[in-house]
Amino acid sequence: MQTSHEQFRDLAWKSGLAATHQRQVIYEAVMAAPGHYSPEQIYAAVRRQTPSISLATIYNNLRLFVEHGLLREVSPRTSTLLVEGNLEPHHHLVCTRCKAVQDIEGDFINYKKLSRQAPRGFDLTQPLVEVFGLCRRCSAEK
Template sequence: MSAEALQTALAKLRDAGVRMTPQRHAILSYLLKTMSHPTVDEIYKSLEEKFPNMSVATIYNNLRVFKDVGLVRELTYGDASSRYDANMNEHYHAVCTNCGAVKDFYYPSLAQVEKEAAKATGFEVSSHRLEVYGLCEDCRIKQ
């Protein structure tokens, strides 16, 4: 995480009228530093020592605020826990079908797919999401 990314995120929250608390700052910093697409439980466990009185509900509430302001996206995969991604640049995800790990990958924009989908369906397409599924390197080695 660059200091610039954190400052930009903090300014976005300030502009939205969101008050900065130590817990909110810690959650945001953690999300900007990690590449792991953590679950709420993973965020909680990583911050629990520094904030022993912080509840899981606090994390959920802050993630909702971050999502509403456009600082994180929620990644849902069926019945599994949601994962959170603070990388708002256009990118896609590879998901391990064994352990659930999620990794970013970059590929040329699929804007043309959105145009074709809009034309074929009459939808006003606002976004798209691409994921590929398989076994991550660690799971392949274990097999």
């Protein structure tokens, strides 16, 4: 059985990333337990083992890990607030790379299955969804 150090070195090598000590501990902090973590949370956890680490290093490497598919961004966020006047129920297609948002029509959600899976008390009246993918330009550039 591989140690977690070896696992990371392996992944880093496959992604063409240098296996630095900082990257190791950041990666292990995220993988230690399932969950959604913010840069500040990871910073706090990692500093216990590596007090000299910089917050900028956390940000740099999280971005790198997400780009290389070692981690997933929980909720691809546009840089600014966006509002729309179209109140008709409709969905959005979001490019995970450039964050562009376009409307998408159509009924592709099985509401019965969805509400069966939702936790008790979660209000799904008018469930709107965002579908993630790569827009034409970004998928061409890749």
